[in-house]
Each structure stands twice: as structure tokens, then as C-alpha cells.
Amino acid sequence: MSEDYVPPKVWTWNKPSGGTFASINRPVAGATHEAPLPVGKHPLQLYSLATPNGIKVTILLEELLEAGHSAEYDAWHIDIGKGDQFGSGFVAVNPNSKIPALMDHSASPPQRVFESASIMLYLAEKSGGAFIPKEPSARTEMFSWLFWQMGSAPFLGGGFGHFYAYAPVKIEYAINRYAMEVKRQLDVLDRHLAQHAWMAGGEYSLADIAIWSWYGSVALGRAYGAAEFLDVESYAHVMEWARRIDARPAVQRGRKVNRTWGEPWEQLRERHSAADFDALPKP
Numbered sequence: 527m528s529e530d531y532v533p534p535k536v537w538t539w540n541k542p543s544g545g546t547f548a549s550i551n552r553p554v555a556g557a558t559h560e561a562p563l564p565v566g567k568h569p570l571q572l573y574s575l576a577t578p579n580g581i582k583v584t585i586l587l588e589e590l591l592e593a594g595h596s597a598e599y600d601a602w603h604i605d606i607g608k609g610d611q612f613g614s615g616f617v618a619v620n621p622n623s624k625i626p627a628l629m630d631h632s633a634s635p636p637q638r639v640f641e642s643a644s645i646m647l648y649l650a651e652k653s654g655g656a657f658i659p660k661e662p663s664a665r666t667e668m669f670s671w672l673f674w675q676m677g678s679a680p681f682l683g684g685g686f687g688h689f690y691a692y693a694p695v696k697i698e699y700a701i702n703r704y705a706m707e708v709k710r711q712l713d714v715l716d717r718h719l720a721q722h723a724w725m726a727g728g729e730y731s732l733a734d735i736a737i738w739s740w741y742g743s744v745a746l747g748r749a750y751g752a753a754e755f756l757d758v759e760s761y762a763h764v765m766e767w768a769r770r771i772d773a774r775p776a777v778q779r780g781r782k783v784n785r786t787w788g789e790p791w792e793q794l795r796e797r798h799s800a801a802d803f804d805a806l807p808k809p
């Protein structure tokens with residue numbers, strides 16, 4: 527880490543980079559070990575963790591169930607800190623080795639689905655287009671915001687979150703660069719939400735769930751301990767929208783699934799039936 531660093535002609539992987547998650551970072555894909563995945567009793571098998579990308583899917587599944595759709599699922603805990611995402615079974619479901627990953631055993635042959643927005647669209651379409659606006663213009667707007675989230679959040683997580691919270695040293699240049707971008711993104715949302723109650727089509731949709739899982743987590747002080755640093759309260763419309771979504775029962779359930787940190791009543795390591803939530807300790 528020095529101002530004199532000159533990149534070599536060809537990069538080689540010759541020393542650990544340091545920082546949180548350094549032990550699981552590597553420059554090659556594929557499985558590192560044999561590890562078949564467990565399969566439960568429901569057609570939908572989710573392999574995940576309650577990170578912002580993970581809760582997009584568990585919140586949607588809980589919303590689908592709450593709305594009366596047939597979406598019962600088993601959610602298995604994938605410990606990305608220990609490298610479960612590099613097991614042979616997981617890699618067969620997601621060759622990109624990232625949570626969330628889904629298998630639908632009701633399809634013939636069973637269907638794998640990876641990338642959180644792809645999983646959301648798969649589940650919503652399987653449920654007759656639930657949480658996707660029907661009117662064509664609103665539907666297009668919803669897709670635009672959903673893909674905005676997929677393109678923007680890596681700057682929030684991999685960029686800002688990494689350098690603010692996880693890097694082994696605080697690099698002012700990197701933190702400034704990504705704080706600037708994240709604040710711009712929060713302003714994009716704030717200006718939109720000043721004019722619209724929901725992200726698209728005047729209704730709660732996949733776009734709200736996906737964007738809330740990232741930007742709502744930051745706004746509500748649940749990611750990177752950065753709420754004050756980013757002055758989130760100055761984005762009043764984002765805050766109001768984030769709190770409104772946070773109050774939804776399905777959101778509260780979905781956030782707990784595959785969670786192994788925080789308060790004991792928020793941690794449902796694995797979910798196999800609706801009754802699992804009732805077994806959690808009370809606050």
C-alpha cells in the first residue's frame with residue numbers, strides 16, 4: 527500500500543490482500559471441494575444468506591406467501607465467510623459462486639436460477655406476474671429500476687462498503703470516490719420518491735424490494751455503520767419510503783431468513799416452514 531506502487535506488466539496472485547473477506551477472495555472460478563447441497567421437502571430450494579442480495583429473495587418469497595401464492599420454500603444457510611459458495615453443489619446451481627441461488631424442483635428437469643434479480647423475476651412470473659405492474663409503461667419503468675439496482679449496488683457494496691468498512695486501511699481517495707457516488711445514488715432515489723410513493727407504476731413492486739434491500743438497509747443504519755457518515759436523514763423521501771417498507775410483516779420475516787448475526791429474535795438460520803418464525807425467541 528504505497529504511493530510508489532507501479533503495477534507490474536502482468537498481475538499475479540502472490541500475497542493475501544488483507545481485510546475482511548480476504549480469505550475467500552481468489553482470481554479463479556469453479557468448485558474448491560465436493561459438497562452436495564441439502565434438499566428439503568418443498569419444490570423451491572433457496573441457498574442463501576441474509577445479506578442485501580439474499581433478503582431480496584426471502585422478502586419476495588414471504589410477500590408471495592402473504593399474498594396467497596404457492597411459494598413455500600426451504601432456505602438453506604450458505605456461509606460465504608467459510609467458503610460454502612465454492613462447494614461443488616453450490617457451483618452447479620450458481621457458477622458465479624455468490625448467494626442467492628435457487629433450485630426449482632417442480633420444473634422438469636429441475637431449474638437452476640442465479641443472480642438475485644433473475645430469481646425475483648422467475649418467482650414473480652411463476653406467480654402470475656405478482657409484484658410486476660401489468661400496464662406496459664409501468665412494467666417497463668419497474669424493469670428500469672430493477673436493473674438500476676443491479677447496476678448501482680456494486681458501487682454501494684463492493685465500492686463504498688468495502689473501502690469504508692472492510693479494507694485493511696482507510697484510503698481517503700477510495701472512500702471519497704465511492705461516498706460521492708453513493709450520495710449521488712441516494713439523491714437519484716430521493717428525487718424520484720419525492721414525486722412517487724413507490725418506485726414504479728404507483729404500486730409496491732420487485733423494484734421496491736430490490737432497492738430497499740440495499741439502500742433501505744443503509745438508510746436504516748443496518749449496513750456498514752455508515753448512516754451518519756452518509757447523512758442519510760437528509761434524504762427525507764428515501765427515509766420515509768424505507769420506514770414504510772420496513773413496517774411490512776413479510777419484509778420483517780424475510781429479513782430474518784438465513785441470518786446468523788444481530789439480535790437472537792432476528793436470526794432464522796434456516797427456514798423450512800412458516801412455523802419456524804413462531805419458534806424464534808421474543809424480543
Ligand SMILES: N[C@@H](CCC(=O)N[C@@H](CS)C(=O)NCC(=O)O)C(=O)O
Binds near residue numbers: 578623
Ligand atoms: N449480482 C449478484 C451479486 C451476489 C453477491 O455479490 N453475493 C455476495 C453476498 S451479498 C456473495 O455471495 N459473496 C461471496 C463471494 O464473493 O465469494 C446478485 O445480485 O445475485
